[in-house]
Amino acid sequence: xLPLILEQTLNGLQYGLMLFLLAAGLTLVFGIMxxxxxxxxxxxxxxxFIAAALFQQFQNFYLAVVLSILLTALLGALLERVLYRRLQxxxxxxxxxxxxALILVANESIKIAFGGQPLSIELPASLSGTxxxxxxxxxxxxxxxxxxxxxxxxxxxLYVLVNKTRMGMWLRAGTSDRVMAATMGIRIQPLFTFIxxxxxxxCALAGALLGPLLAVSVGMGEAILIPAFEVIVIxxxxxxxxxxxxxxxxxxxxxxxxxxxxxxxxxxxxSGAATLGATLASMLVSLLMVAVxxxxxxxxxxxxx
Amino acid sequence: xxEPLPQPEKSATPLGTGLxxxxxxxxxxxxxxxYPLVMNALGxxxxxxxxxxxxxxxxAASALNLALGYGGMVSLGxxxxxxxxxxxxxxxxxxxxxxxxxxxxxxFAAAAVLAGLTxxxxxxxxxxxxxxxxxxxAQLFYYLAVSLPSLGGDDGLPLTERSKLPGLxxxxxxxxxxxxxxxxxxVFFLLYRLVSSRFGRALVATRENERRMAAIGYPVxxxxxxxxxxxxxxxxxxxxxxxxxxMGVTPHTLTWHQSGILLVMTILGGSGYFWxxxxxxxxxxxxxxxxxxxxxHWNLALGLLLLFIVLAAPNGVMSFTGFRRGEKA
Numbered sequence: 311x312l313p314l315i316l317e318q319t320l321n322g323l324q325y326g327l328m329l330f331l332l333a334a335g336l337t338l339v340f341g342i343m344x345x346x347x348x349x350x351x352x353x354x355x356x357x358x359f360i361a362a363a364l365f366q367q368f369q370n371f372y373l374a375v376v377l378s379i380l381l382t383a384l385l386g387a388l389l390e391r392v393l394y395r396r397l398q399x400x401x402x403x404x405x406x407x408x409x410x411a412l413i414l415v416a417n418e419s420i421k422i423a424f425g426g427q428p429l430s431i432e433l434p435a436s437l438s439g440t441x442x443x444x445x446x447x448x449x450x451x452x453x454x455x456x457x458x459x460x461x462x463x464x465x466x467x468l469y470v471l472v473n474k475t476r477m478g479m480w481l482r483a484g485t486s487d488r489v490m491a492a493t494m495g496i497r498i499q500p501l502f503t504f505i506x507x508x509x510x511x512x513c514a515l516a517g518a519l520l521g522p523l524l525a526v527s528v529g530m531g532e533a534i535l536i537p538a539f540e541v542i543v544i545x546x547x548x549x550x551x552x553x554x555x556x557x558x559x560x561x562x563x564x565x566x567x568x569x570x571x572x573x574x575x576x577x578x579x580x581s582g583a584a585t586l587g588a589t590l591a592s593m594l595v596s597l598l599m600v601a602v603x604x605x606x607x608x609x610x611x612x613x614x615x
Numbered sequence: 616x617x618e619p620l621p622q623p624e625k626s627a628t629p630l631g632t633g634l635x636x637x638x639x640x641x642x643x644x645x646x647x648x649x650y651p652l653v654m655n656a657l658g659x660x661x662x663x664x665x666x667x668x669x670x671x672x673x674x675a676a677s678a679l680n681l682a683l684g685y686g687g688m689v690s691l692g693x694x695x696x697x698x699x700x701x702x703x704x705x706x707x708x709x710x711x712x713x714x715x716x717x718x719x720x721x722x723f724a725a726a727a728v729l730a731g732l733t734x735x736x737x738x739x740x741x742x743x744x745x746x747x748x749x750x751x752x753a754q755l756f757y758y759l760a761v762s763l764p765s766l767g768g769d770d771g772l773p774l775t776e777r778s779k780l781p782g783l784x785x786x787x788x789x790x791x792x793x794x795x796x797x798x799x800x801x802v803f804f805l806l807y808r809l810v811s812s813r814f815g816r817a818l819v820a821t822r823e824n825e826r827r828m829a830a831i832g833y834p835v836x837x838x839x840x841x842x843x844x845x846x847x848x849x850x851x852x853x854x855x856x857x858x859x860x861x862m863g864v865t866p867h868t869l870t871w872h873q874s875g876i877l878l879v880m881t882i883l884g885g886s887g888y889f890w891x892x893x894x895x896x897x898x899x900x901x902x903x904x905x906x907x908x909x910x911x912h913w914n915l916a917l918g919l920l921l922l923f924i925v926l927a928a929p930n931g932v933m934s935f936t937g938f939r940r941g942e943k944a
Binding site for chain 1: 741747761875919
């Protein structure tokens with residue numbers, strides 16, 4: 311039993327950290343630009359597809375990951391210049407609609423470009439082994455540990471960026487009061503473009519890293535978008551700390567909840583316990599969000615009031 | 616209160632907005648009543664089913680319009696209420712109950728109860744949090760429908776036969792259309808009475824300035840909750856009709872994509888305009904039908920069109936007509 315719990319805890323940590331990569335971008339964009347970007351998941355999908363296409367071209371995993379991050383970041387910056395800058399001054403409703411439209415456009419464009427078939431990314435041999443944990447009891451894939459390490463590194467990097475650098479100071483100033491920050495001489499427009507490029511790059515990182523584990527397919531953006539939104543709502547929109555706490559909470563509840571629910575259902579001899587357990591775990595996450603908002607209508611760590 | 620409050624300027628309070636002229640209503644009614652006869656004469660009976668679909672989704676979009684356009688509550692979870700009505704109809708049919716006068720009010724009631732309960736929690740939050748909590752509730756019911764074997768899981772529930780009314784055979788597409796039209800007419804009449812009543816005006820005023828309404832003593836939370844509940848109920852009624860039209864219900868009705876489409880219809884037509892829901896549903900479904908005939912990438916066209924609408928006509932198609940709408944808060 312114990313190895314199973316440890317395995318699910320590590321899985322939860324891995325899922326949570328990947329969610330954090332998306333949630334960090336979402337929460338920065340919302341915090342500083344006051345913009346709801348439903349199409350954030352599409353950037354994740356596009357990043358994964360670019361990585362898969364590059365991988366098929368060059369058969370080099372690392373090159374595919376790095377190039378996909380750069381290209382998606384470029385796309386994010388471009389989108390900010392062309393579209394998001396205009397949406398920023400509009401109502402939240404218009405933002406929801408326009409970014410919903412972007413999801414449709416992105417999904418169909420990917421379908422046209424790559425066909426409806428999912429793509430796959432193969433791991434290099436050096437990353438595809440397993441590691442023995444707890445003696446011989448648990449053989450955990452090396453690659454998943456690597457994902458955890460990358461996720462932690464990015465979280466630390468973002469912490470340093472936001473709290474210790476001049477850029478981070480501008481970001482925090484912009485989040486707490488955009489107009490005042492601009493008045494005090496912070497050049498806010500290039501900052502927006504930077505945030506968007508950063509958020510898009512993080513999306514691509516998550517998409518490319520998860521590529522070898524999941525099938526790279528058209529619906530993947532929406533599958534992760536809703537949990538990512540739940541994360542930032544639970545954490546408090548605009549708060550980086552909230553995004554990290556929320557992401558880990560959601561990741562853990564999803565994987566440990568799945569384990570618990572599946573076990574519970576099996577003990578009642580319910581058929582199809584595994585899939586049912588997964589759905590129930592997703593419900594638990596939605597319930598958590600509802601409960602958090604019930605007691606704290608602005609999330610756990612409100613960035614501003 | 617001894618001192619009367621300063622009266623706002625006339626143009627500042629859009630209390631008269633969103634109220635159609637009776638002539639417009641009459642023209643629309645005649646047009647919709649004649650539509651299937653024309654299609655029959657042209658031999659295009661397929662389009663009668665499309666007409667029923669337009670009317671049903673017009674009801675759903677108008678329900679959302681009540682919450683969104685009149686009440687200012689941006690709900691990204693109305694698919695839950697549409698689905699609640701549809702599942703209610705399918706469950707009742709499975710139990711052998713297929714009298715329309717039981718099925719449809721039940722669909723309304725089930726969705727209204729759901730909207731009342733979730734609304735009581737959701738309306739504690741504001742802005743983006745409200746959008747997200749409505750989405751979370753809808754996801755909750757989506758997962759519930761997918762995971763409960765008694766709700767049919769991924770396959771949903773089939774309807775063995777359409778609901779019945781004494782003296783009316785709804786199996787026939789033509790009579791079903793007129794049944795839907797009759798229901799829609801009744802709902803639109805009641806909606807008209809609602810938005811032109813004191814309650815409707817208080818709702819619009821709450822949308823415009825909630826703090827002020829609270830300060831002058833209106834129970835803003837209850838006003839919004841009631842509007843949200845009614846909105847959910849009407850969406851549920853539309854869901855009950857939808858299950859009858861498509862002879863069943865699948866969890867797809869509950870997806871957030873469906874919630875998004877309802878928002879799109881409402882905005883496309885013009886939120887806060889009385890005929891916004893009907894206009895939006897009609898334009899959306901006719902466009903879908905037309906464009907799908909030429910290309911399988913209908914969603915690409917829809918996305919681009921939607922982007923154009925948001926950037927060029929954020930107040931919807933109805934804003935091109937002579938009706939004026941007050942400044943948005």
